[in-house]
Amino acid sequence: MTLAVGGREMPASAARAPDVPKLKLKVPYLVWRDGRPRWVPGPALRAKGAKGADLKSAEGAWLGLEAAIEAARKLNAEMADARPLTPKPAARGASVVDLVEDYMRSDDFSRLAATTQDTARSKLRAIKFRPARHGEPETRELFGLSPARAIGKPEAKAFFEHCRKTRGLVSARHIIMLVSAAWKWGSTSTTWRLTGENPCHKLNLPTADARIRVAIEAEIRALDGAAEALGLWSVVDAVYLALFSGQRQTDVLLLADPFGSNRSAADRAAAGEPIRLRQKKTGAVVAVFCAPPLVARLAQMEERRRARAVVRDELLVDERSGAPFVSRSQFDKRWREVRDLAIAGDAARGLEPCPSLNTLTFRDLRDTAVTWLFRAGANYPEIGSITGHSPATIITILKHYLLIDETDARRANDKLTAWLAAQGMRL
Template sequence: MTKAPFDKLPRGLGLRQRKRSDGSWRVWWEPTGAERAEGAAPAELDAARPTWSLREAKRLKASATGQAQPAPVSSGGRTIAALVETYKRAPRFGKLADATRTGYEADFRVIVEKWGTQPVASFTKPVIYTWWETLHGRSPTYAGKLIRSFSVLFTHAERLGWRPENSNPCRGLGMPGATRRKRHASWAEIDALLTTAERLDMHNMACGIALALFTGQRQSDVANARIADFHRSNTLQLDGSPVTVWHLRRSKRGNLGSVPLHPEAAARVQALIDAAPEGAETLLRDEATGQPYSLDLFRKRWASIRATAAKSCPSLLRPALQFRDLRRTFGVLARAAGALREDVADVLGNSADTDAGLGEVYMPSQFDTALRAVQAIKRPDTEGRKKSS
């Protein structure tokens, strides 16, 4: 036999095939590590009977995951697709931040594509775990994200009475936590990015990079920053000069924040405000189009700047620095300069969900801590280092 029994093996089933040295084919079923731990063992199948082998592999998989001979479940209209639409109409979904809703909707599309017609009541923990294993083999982080979004749907199904209480099959799977990303930019990389953006006449992107770096705010908040949200403070001083403060509502959590700007960011912000066309509302505008950035265009411009900067600073792509890494870079630089963790958290806005919109008046202490973190960031003394070397 020279032709493979299966042109394409089904994913996640454990069905395997391999050509022997004599030209014949071996077909067998291979359990996962977790299934082996439960007592499952590999089983030889018949390369000459691919239909039977496929059916047998499905039986073995079902047996290994506790799904042998499942009883048919009628959906009664309560399918995964229907559950998604019901959840999206729920008040709690409407109260989520825009960025959170967008993330859920993207995950729901993948879930519906795979499971949309399946009855909500038919899902068991082994079914979800098997799918997670399949996804994990391709993208561990994304696998966990999808299962967490699926869990939100099953919790909603319990509220609706579509599943019994405490029957969420996504819980207790023992999924390992996602590996935390630790990439942050060096000063050489920061300067390469800023210099390249200016050289490419992308002054708005240079300002966006500086804003993210020196305030630690997220990409969507930087790209959508409004001119009206920046104010010179009459009470805060940095080296004897008034401090520019950015008042914003953070897109992810919906909490208000007031962030004093580092002098490097403040200078770029003020330059754009001075040059803004009459009636402009958004701070950052694409030079090529003259229009405010969409998030997609913002990402494309960032990728272009990074690729060009990497020609003189190759470390930008080893591994590739992402825009979101600038937020982490702020924390790293501020902490390295001696800022306290709680001071950094006040700037990042990921400590307590506190309304700091009127912080200068009602919470001066919070402004003091935020200012300490921003003020802590200093460029390295390159002249001193040259002399010492």
């Protein structure tokens, strides 16, 4: 038998010659190095679990050419129908899920705001399980099972894209933020001692468009009418508190009376004194001077409290349970009930339908408060002093909250026109 090497014929026995370091054959994955045959699978076969092998006889002798070709073809045939390997889960205490769970048991996590902790707990499930289809059992997310020390930016970015397609952009960003926070904690943990760059940093993730939704007077009146009809006055009480304080929903629900005073909030508001509250998320104490609509609403709230002999400090009390709202979900249920009636209307109760409320959420009231303050001429520091935002971030936040429309454009043009006239320019 002869082999074609370098354009010349040579005996197969000469394949061991020093001047022939490597011989390439037309059999997939079979290579000949220094007279020794070896099967070297490519990436596709390695993904199925294939590993390179020396082609030897049972006695350990190197196979000849024909035997090596036959052995290589047999190996190729065996791997042709093989399925890709399923990544093996990391050992207990080493996976991404383990890292996140350890972080959520840490002191760092316990110091976060309650709402932030609740969001993190809801996102942990997304790291553990794939979205379950109807009637099918849940399956584990391979990313969550992967060794935490082995993930890099490509794996984090791929998992983000997977979550974005299955759970939406906003949820996907929250999930990656949770993994990032856990990694950051792990880098200072004596148990984990993670090293290297955080794989969730600088992934160039897309951001959702800023959602600006400002309520209008007709919508507030429709909500008020629906709440009156249902006997759920506390829902619109919360609406007024949010509109004229610019506070987050959690802070509105927890607002207590009194705060450092034995006088009611209604009495202090009527006297022009502020209502002070401590923000749950930031711990900052802010003072809210009440606009006339809120002063009137607080007076109505005080009358209802006295009529029902309410002795709780919290301003907002669920009429049906007689207790404060213990969770956002409890309040959200009442909010949806009032809003749904306001949307549909009820001729028998004299309620006109208000379909535009279909797009309004309670969170939009914070946007509305900031926008109304800006429309009224309040500057950035003044708005921040009410909402509790730091001066350093107020401008960035307003990019989300302010709705720029023709009113601002007209006012800006009027100022430019007046300035040109004052300068005496003739252009």
